[in-house]
Each structure stands twice: as structure tokens, then as C-alpha cells.
Amino acid sequence: MLKTDDKVFFRLPREDRPNKRVLRPATVTACDDQTCTLRLEEPCPGIEPDLEAFLHFEARRKFMQQLGRVLRKDSEHPMLLVMQLLAQPTSSESRQCFRVSCLGENLRANVDDEIGCEVVDLSATGLAFYARRDFALGTEVSITLSYAGKSYAGQATIMSSRRLTPKTIRHGVLCTEREGGTLAKSLASINVAIQGEQQRRLAGTSRA
Numbered sequence: 001m002l003k004t005d006d007k008v009f010f011r012l013p014r015e016d017r018p019n020k021r022v023l024r025p026a027t028v029t030a031c032d033d034q035t036c037t038l039r040l041e042e043p044c045p046g047i048e049p050d051l052e053a054f055l056h057f058e059a060r061r062k063f064m065q066q067l068g069r070v071l072r073k074d075s076e077h078p079m080l081l082v083m084q085l086l087a088q089p090t091s092s093e094s095r096q097c098f099r100v101s102c103l104g105e106n107l108r109a110n111v112d113d114e115i116g117c118e119v120v121d122l123s124a125t126g127l128a129f130y131a132r133r134d135f136a137l138g139t140e141v142s143i144t145l146s147y148a149g150k151s152y153a154g155q156a157t158i159m160s161s162r163r164l165t166p167k168t169i170r171h172g173v174l175c176t177e178r179e180g181g182t183l184a185k186s187l188a189s190i191n192v193a194i195q196g197e198q199q200r201r202l203a204g205t206s207r208a
Contacts, residue, residue: 005027006028007057009024009138009157010044011023012044026041027031037083039080040080052067055083063174066090068084103117105197109145111135117129122189122190126175126183128172130139130169137159137161143173152181153181156175158172
């Protein structure tokens, strides 16, 4: 599923904290069915052969993860890692709360300094929105989402970007900050609420 030039995130399970994962941006420079070579975009001390790590990436509009093992370091600056892929990619999103389309729901978010971005879909771990600004992959952004009269704020990482028109770009983000914010821990309940409202409309029982 991975291929050369893919933008991914590298995660060491030993650095995980409760409700928080440390994701380091990286680029795939070579890949086959069993191994891949990564160029890390920032320092990562303490990496040695045989260390197990996860690769996170978006595929078919899902955020995936794949377990790997460091075989060797080919370079330190920039850091190039050759990894053995140990398993097939699996979804790293909640199986209990799938992605729901928000088109037509008038769901808006403020992303950094861009106000009123239209949210187009939402899952338990992230969301996608339309924006004018071209955010680079791996960029950390501040998001404030308004839903049902309440505001939810938090941090997220840009995982995908696709230009739709000269002035519109579709961005997908993973919510990476769960300490001190309300957005990431509220996404699942917002997802379920939107699903419920859509189902009521389909059944003709919505109060709207």
C-alpha cells in the first residue's frame, strides 16, 4: 500500500502517553512488499536496529497504521531508516464510529487564522474541511469546531491535501492533542449525534 514519495508519520510506542501519540513526519524514499526506507523530517534520538515502530498514513480516505521493525540507519542527517514491514496495514480509527459526511450540515471550523471552514466529513479521530489556505502535510494546526451551540478546540495534524478548485483545497486532519483540549475527546460523540440526526431526517421524524 505504501509507495515512494508517500508522506507518512513515524511513531515509537515507547513514547506514547495516555490519550496522546507522538507522530513524526517522514517521507518514503523506497518501498517494496517487505521493506521501506524512510527519511525523517525531524530528529528522533535513540533509534537502534530491532526497534519496533508504527507507520501512520492515509489510504482510501482512512487513517491506517502498519507495524515495522528498524533494520538499520543509512544516514543520520537527515535520518534515513530502513524498516521491515511486519504486518498488513490496519485502520487506526475507531471501529465503533465510522466517518460520516457532513455536507449540508452547515458544520464550520476555524483552522488557525482561517475562519468558517466547511467541515465535509468527520470520524472519531479526525475530520476533513475545505479551506483557501494550502497547509503543508504534517503541519500542526489549531482547530475550533462549532456544533449544536458549543465550541470544541484542540490541535490536529494535516494528513492529506487535495486542491479541488483554484481557491478551494480539501484537507484531512488527525486530532493529535488530547490534553487540555476538548475537540479530540468530543469527536466520537459529535459523529454519533450527526449520524442520529441524518437517520431521523431519512425517516421523516426530524424536528428541524
